[in-house]
Each structure stands twice: as structure tokens, then as C-alpha cells.
Amino acid sequence: MEVGSSLMDACPEANTRPAIWISIVHINILSNQNICVIVRTCRCSRDVRQREATPVWRHHTNLVRDCEYRYRFAAAARALVPANLPAHALGMRKLIVTGDIGGTNARLAIFDATDSDDVCAQPCVHRTSYRNEQFSRFHDVLDTFVQEARAHLNDASFYIAAMCLAVAGPVVADRVSFTNRQQWILDANELRDAFHIDRVRFLNDFVSNGYGLLTLREPDECYVLQRGEPSDGEPKACIGAGTGLGECYLTACAQPDVSGQGSTVWHYEAHATEGGHVDFAPITELELELLQYLRNKFGDSGHRVSVERVVSGRGLVNIYEFLREKYPEKVQPSIDKSILESNDGAATIARYVYECGLCAQAMRMMMDIYGTECGNAALKYLPFSGLYIAGGIAPKNLEWLQEGKSDFLKRFREKGRVSTILRRIPVKVVLAEDLGLRGAHVVAARMASDTFPPTSATAGALKHPRRWYETRAILMEHTERIVYFTGLLGVLASCAYTGASVCWWYFRRTRPA
Known part of the structure; x- marks a missing residue:
């Protein structure tokens, strides 16, 4: 996020005020033509990477012709949370769930969503495996896992920011069916709503292996057959024979170097094939x-x-x-x-x-x-x-x-x-033997931190209606009350494409803090 720096540029005095809070409003138009408004509250700080945003309210409404006006007021009204929100109100623990769901077993893990660029450094909170035959549907598996994680944490104050599952089957319209378990139909929207997860994504299991390549600690986890002439930023490919034969490839996208050292940072995205x-x-x-x-x-x-x-x-x-x-x-x-x-x-x-x-x-x-x-x-x-x-x-x-x-x-x-x-x-x-789980972890961590990189295939978010694009911070007349809106991205009711538009709203505080 660039919230912190934008706020400081717009409001220099904010850096000297110890108790300035902002509300971040995520406007998320779902593929099922519903709008989900999620309000988060966080402390305004120049050190953006140490700032956590806690969901405090969600609002769902139907996508109709005049919704452009209805949901912006609904979000604005609820965004006016107390200005001096106490620090303990931000104590909810931010977690991510990853999984490798096969035809026989479901392996799940839950991690702390830290800001580390190395997902392998994110602490694992709970990890376990279930036999699919013991559950009539995947909802029951996930519910059992979340309850076990809650007991393991001994703390109910956490929320799941993102979940990514590697699945042994084709992913069509955010849904997965298993040929050997007909009752197991995984639907990303249903899981998102049932478990109050901000973002849910399914990956083909071998695509997940592709993302898992990004976590390899070479040379310890690789055996070199041919050194070749490696070049940064070029494609990677993964091929693997096991029960079947899978293939995928990864392409790179150059990203700005936030460290200020001037070096090029490459972010890779994996693509499925039936090679x-x-x-x-x-x-x-x-x-x-x-x-x-x-x-x-x-x-x-x-x-x-x-x-x-x-x-x-x-x-x-x-x-x-x-x-x-x-x-x-x-x-x-x-x-x-x-x-x-x-x-x-x-x-x-x-x-x-x-x-x-x-x-x-x-x-x-x-x-x-x-x-x-x-x-x-x-x-x-x-x-x-x-x-x-x-x-x-x-x-x-x-x-x-x-x-x-x-x-x-x-x-x-x-x-x-x-x-x-x-x-x-x-x-x-x-x-490494856990490449699929690692790949799901990479994607979940990217979703949780809002850093999933755009590529030539997804530029403008034309294929990802649930990706949230942020605009810039808006300074209120009352500097202690700042409301920040993410970019509005949604599926238009009249066509199958997604369009992106950015809206800014100014509104006054109408009640005491």
C-alpha cells in the first residue's frame, strides 16, 4: 500500500499527531453481481509495513442501476468510526490459510500474515491433514480445521485475510468438482461468505507447483543437472512426472524496487498448460x-x-x-x-x-x-x-x-x-516434497498483502474482478478523521467484462468521535 506516504504528503501535521486513524474502505464487486464493502481501521503511520488494518464492518448489497449512490453512502456512514480508536481494538491477528486438496487427502496449514517477502519465514500456526472420506463436504473439513486452529491459538480474535487451495482438478469459474467425491464441490464465493475470508482462490495443483518454485532455497533444495546460462527475468518452466505428467510455465513482471537500491525486482506468475x-x-x-x-x-x-x-x-x-x-x-x-x-x-x-x-x-x-x-x-x-x-x-x-x-x-x-x-x-x-503447499502459500501471501502483481495477461484487472486496486489517500477537513477508498472494480451488469473506475468522496463527520 502507498497509503502512509500519500497521507503524509497531503497532511504533514499528521506525522506529529500521535492518535490519527484512517478508515480503509474496500469496494469489492463480486462476480455474482453483489457488492461487498469492507471497512478496515488502522493507525496512520509513515511506516506502512508495520501498520495493520483490522476489518471492523462488512456490508453486502445488490448490484443495481442506482447502486453507485447507495453503496457509497452506506460505506461512508459506517466508515466514521471513533477517531481515537484504542490500540487494543487493532489486536485481531491476521492469518492466511493454504491447502493442497487431493482426491484422497486434504492438507491444510495456517500462517501469520507477516510483511516478509520470504513466505518461508512466515510462522506456521497450525498444520494438519485429513482423510477426505471422513467428511461429506469440504466445508466440514475447513470448519474443523479453523476450530482446531482457534484452540491451538487459544485466541478467538483473528481473521483470515486470504485462502489459497491447490486442487487436483480443473478450476472453472472459481468452482472445483472432484470426480471421485461428487458431493465435494468447492465454490470460492461460498467459502468466502461462510468463513468470512477476505479473498479465496483455487489453483490447479501443478500451477501451485509453479509458484512453489519461487520458494526454493538453492542449491540445498535443487539438484543441478545442467548449469546453463541463467538469466534473471526470463521465463521459468516446471515439468513433473508422478501419478501423471504435469507442465506449467512462469513469466516475469518487473516491479518497482521499494528498497531504493535501484535494482529490478521480478515477480513471477504461473500459467497452466496440458503439456x-x-x-x-x-x-x-x-x-x-x-x-x-x-x-x-x-x-x-x-x-x-x-x-x-x-x-x-x-x-x-x-x-x-x-x-x-x-x-x-x-x-x-x-x-x-x-x-x-x-x-x-x-x-x-x-x-x-x-x-x-x-x-x-x-x-x-x-x-x-x-x-x-x-x-x-x-x-x-x-x-x-x-x-x-x-x-x-x-x-x-x-x-x-x-x-x-x-x-x-x-x-x-x-x-x-x-x-x-x-x-x-x-x-x-x-x-522439496511440499512444492504444492508452498505455491499456495505464495499466492495466499500475495493476496493478503495486496501485492499480487499485474501482468500483460491481467493488466487492468480484466480477468480478476475481486482484485482491489487502491487509489490515493483523501485528506478530510478534520485531519483526525481520514477515510481512504480503494479503487472501484466490478463486473458490469450489462456485459461479461470487468471495468475499473476510481472514485473519491469527501464527507464531513456528522457525529462526535
């Missing part, structure tokens, strides 16, 4: 035979096969089954039985790679194809700030990415006339 579902493109004769085998297995001879059918946990099993059919003389019956009967065939294959030649060949073949797909991703995104390999397979089988064990790096670089480009791209394996 794991591109066609499998074999290179060797054996891979061509694998393609035909998978075509017959999943359809007719002309059926397309996605690369996820090969580069994933299930893909490793597919490769093993192909090899055991092609080379029956290499099959070891006891190991073969363990693999075919296992609930996690990929883990079983990985366990026997040094005892079974067929398992080793399957692992090597998958890693070769993995290298090819990583090279394809690198050509599409040109991530000169780094290509990061996440997921469960790579960090658990690091030796199979090395030269001598497989042709992973060779296949990554072999791109004909553009091979030299790939040698410039840093390639790293992510060793």
Missing part, C-alpha cells in the same frame, strides 16, 4: 514398437497416445509390460509377480532396478523419453531462468537422470539446429 497430454513422439525403433503396443492397448491401431502414457508412474508400468511381452526370456517370475500384483507397480519396478534387467531397461527407456519431453518443453517455453523437474519420480531416481545410466540429458539436448539453445537453459531437479 502432459501432447502426443508421444518415439525416436528409436524400440520406441516405435512401444507406440504400436500402446495403440493396441488403449484403442485401435490408429489411436493417439499421449506422452503421459509413457512418462509417469503408470507409464513406467506400461513400458515394463511392453518389454516383458517382447523379451519373455528376461522375465524373473517372482519379481514379475510382485510388480503385476502391486498397487504401486512403478515403485516396485524402481525397487528392483538393480536386481532385474527388465526393470532397469524399463527405467532407462522411460528416462530417455522423459529427457526428450523436457527438451520439447524447453523449446516451447525457452525458460532461461530455469527448467525445474518436479514430481515424485525424478528426485527418487536421480541416478537414472545421470549420463551413463540413461540418455536423459543427451535426449534433452538433441534438437537438431536449435540444440545450442538447450545447452543455455539451466536444468534442475526439485528435491
Whole structure:
């Protein structure tokens, strides 16, 4: 926020008054055509980063033609809180909730919303995991978690400024449905209203991994496969094979350096892709035979096969089954039985790679194809700030990415006339196991601090009707009473686009403080 500096410029005497308070009024026009007015009160201070704003009132009204007048007066009337608001009135603790919601488990964590640029430095208040089958709906999970956090804090005076959840499913219009739990329909607006959370956002689980890259403490949490020629401000990309194959990329936006040192500060935003579902493109004769085998297995001879059918946990099993059919003389019956009967065939294959030649060949073949797909991703995104390999397979089988064990790096670089480009791209394996939760934490912290950066895709907030854009502080005739309005941003009733307009209001105090 730039509230503090703007106020001091407009009102120099405010810096000498010890008890000047301002009301910050957030005008939030929701996608469901409702207006939410949230009034916060805070002490006026030049040190903006140490100033907390406490919600003291919320007002909802319908978005109608004449609402332009109705809600500004509703907000103005309630904004006139006592001028000498006591310090203990600002004691509500500001928290953020993050989560990783899968088909089986829901992992949730709650943090203090500090002003630290390093979200890893934000203290964790409470963290736990729930089995989804024990709850009929997600509302019950979140309610249980909040009550546990309240008991853990031994303090009821807190509010949740933002919540971001990484979800294993597509996010459509701020709603998420789970294929294996039909009663679990997550709606951001419903959660926001039911739990009085200022902002709620859902992320595709692999997009959350992308944001999680921003928290990595290198080199401790990364293994470098190729140093390349890293460049600040360039795109990043993340690819990860686990249960499936996910891909995303991140683009940078230059932000002003508030430290005054003159350096460029880069803020990254992650973008979803379905890169794991591109066609499998074999290179060797054996891979061509694998393609035909998978075509017959999943359809007719002309059926397309996605690369996820090969580069994933299930893909490793597919490769093993192909090899055991092609080379029956290499099959070891006891190991073969363990693999075919296992609930996690990929883990079983990985366990026997040094005892079974067929398992080793399957692992090597998958890693070769993995290298090819990583090279394809690198050509599409040109991530000169780094290509990061996440997921469960790579960090658990690091030796199979090395030269001598497989042709992973060779296949990554072999791109004909553009091979030299790939040698410039840093390639790293992510060793951290909680990347998704970290990514949700990054986004929640940005939402809570009003610093989610605009990008070329979201400039003007055309795609985020709940993003609050601040204008400037307004000096009242009574310097002890200052009311500050955020920018008005909303969905117009007559069209599907969002428009932004900024309004200023001056009004007098009509009752004693």
C-alpha cells in the first residue's frame, strides 16, 4: 500500500499527531453481481509495513442501476468510526490459510500474515491433514480445521485475510468438482461468505507447483543437472512426472524496487498448460514398437497416445509390460509377480532396478523419453531462468537422470539446429516434497498483502474482478478523521467484462468521535 506516504504528503501535521486513524474502505464487486464493502481501521503511520488494518464492518448489497449512490453512502456512514480508536481494538491477528486438496487427502496449514517477502519465514500456526472420506463436504473439513486452529491459538480474535487451495482438478469459474467425491464441490464465493475470508482462490495443483518454485532455497533444495546460462527475468518452466505428467510455465513482471537500491525486482506468475497430454513422439525403433503396443492397448491401431502414457508412474508400468511381452526370456517370475500384483507397480519396478534387467531397461527407456519431453518443453517455453523437474519420480531416481545410466540429458539436448539453445537453459531437479503447499502459500501471501502483481495477461484487472486496486489517500477537513477508498472494480451488469473506475468522496463527520 502507498497509503502512509500519500497521507503524509497531503497532511504533514499528521506525522506529529500521535492518535490519527484512517478508515480503509474496500469496494469489492463480486462476480455474482453483489457488492461487498469492507471497512478496515488502522493507525496512520509513515511506516506502512508495520501498520495493520483490522476489518471492523462488512456490508453486502445488490448490484443495481442506482447502486453507485447507495453503496457509497452506506460505506461512508459506517466508515466514521471513533477517531481515537484504542490500540487494543487493532489486536485481531491476521492469518492466511493454504491447502493442497487431493482426491484422497486434504492438507491444510495456517500462517501469520507477516510483511516478509520470504513466505518461508512466515510462522506456521497450525498444520494438519485429513482423510477426505471422513467428511461429506469440504466445508466440514475447513470448519474443523479453523476450530482446531482457534484452540491451538487459544485466541478467538483473528481473521483470515486470504485462502489459497491447490486442487487436483480443473478450476472453472472459481468452482472445483472432484470426480471421485461428487458431493465435494468447492465454490470460492461460498467459502468466502461462510468463513468470512477476505479473498479465496483455487489453483490447479501443478500451477501451485509453479509458484512453489519461487520458494526454493538453492542449491540445498535443487539438484543441478545442467548449469546453463541463467538469466534473471526470463521465463521459468516446471515439468513433473508422478501419478501423471504435469507442465506449467512462469513469466516475469518487473516491479518497482521499494528498497531504493535501484535494482529490478521480478515477480513471477504461473500459467497452466496440458503439456502432459501432447502426443508421444518415439525416436528409436524400440520406441516405435512401444507406440504400436500402446495403440493396441488403449484403442485401435490408429489411436493417439499421449506422452503421459509413457512418462509417469503408470507409464513406467506400461513400458515394463511392453518389454516383458517382447523379451519373455528376461522375465524373473517372482519379481514379475510382485510388480503385476502391486498397487504401486512403478515403485516396485524402481525397487528392483538393480536386481532385474527388465526393470532397469524399463527405467532407462522411460528416462530417455522423459529427457526428450523436457527438451520439447524447453523449446516451447525457452525458460532461461530455469527448467525445474518436479514430481515424485525424478528426485527418487536421480541416478537414472545421470549420463551413463540413461540418455536423459543427451535426449534433452538433441534438437537438431536449435540444440545450442538447450545447452543455455539451466536444468534442475526439485528435491522439496511440499512444492504444492508452498505455491499456495505464495499466492495466499500475495493476496493478503495486496501485492499480487499485474501482468500483460491481467493488466487492468480484466480477468480478476475481486482484485482491489487502491487509489490515493483523501485528506478530510478534520485531519483526525481520514477515510481512504480503494479503487472501484466490478463486473458490469450489462456485459461479461470487468471495468475499473476510481472514485473519491469527501464527507464531513456528522457525529462526535
